[in-house]
Amino acid sequence: MKLVPTIIKNDIAIKPLNPLVTWKPNDIVYCYKPLQIIGSQINLCYRSIILPTMLCMVVSGNVFGASLTLTLKSDLLNNPANFLYPFFAIESTIVIFGLGTLAGLVNKRSSGYITMITRKPIKSDLLFKKIAKSCPSIKIRFSSNFMAMSTPLVMANFCAKTTARLLLMK
Numbered sequence: 001m002k003l004v005p006t007i008i009k010n011d012i013a014i015k016p017l018n019p020l021v022t023w024k025p026n027d028i029v030y031c032y033k034p035l036q037i038i039g040s041q042i043n044l045c046y047r048s049i050i051l052p053t054m055l056c057m058v059v060s061g062n063v064f065g066a067s068l069t070l071t072l073k074s075d076l077l078n079n080p081a082n083f084l085y086p087f088f089a090i091e092s093t094i095v096i097f098g099l100g101t102l103a104g105l106v107n108k109r110s111s112g113y114i115t116m117i118t119r120k121p122i123k124s125d126l127l128f129k130k131i132a133k134s135c136p137s138i139k140i141r142f143s144s145n146f147m148a149m150s151t152p153l154v155m156a157n158f159c160a161k162t163t164a165r166l167l168l169m170k
Contacts, residue, residue, distance in 0.1 A: 029128070029131055029132055029135065032113065032117075036135070036136075039110075039139070042140060043139075043140065051140075052143055055099075055155070058092045058095050059092075059096070059158065059159055061092040062088075062089055062092035062093055062163075063162045063163050063166065065085050065086070065088035065090075065092060066089040066159070068082075069085045069086045071170060072085070096152050096155050096159070097152045099152075100152030100155060103147030104149035104150070106138055106139070106147075107137055107140070107146065107147065107148060110137040110138040114132070114135050114136075117135070118132050118133055
């Protein structure tokens, strides 16, 4: 059973998801505000050091794993430790696409919810319309950029280009 947040006197509680019950736009906006706070906390903690370091380590692991795998070719099975290089390249590719897609989906889904809320015809509640229009989309940031849906593709392209350059240098 899926659980969704609901509003009880300005506090968030978890209740089971009932597909027959439709959510009011007012409830969606008030559930969206705590998600913005969580996004801000993630950006504050991870933006400067942790996320850029993790991305650099994964990208460099992908480049070195792929280049060592392609360089060793037939010597790959001579030493059991060499057998880890292909797995390292594959796992880092999975992390690049998984982490990047997850962070990109946060941005995409939050933008979708904001457009859904602002387009819905609501009673003449001017305050609600102003609150809904003031909600920005949630972005997982690293350094001065944010993770969009195309970020994993850019990172994979960089890994492929750098691996090819390393192989051409040999």
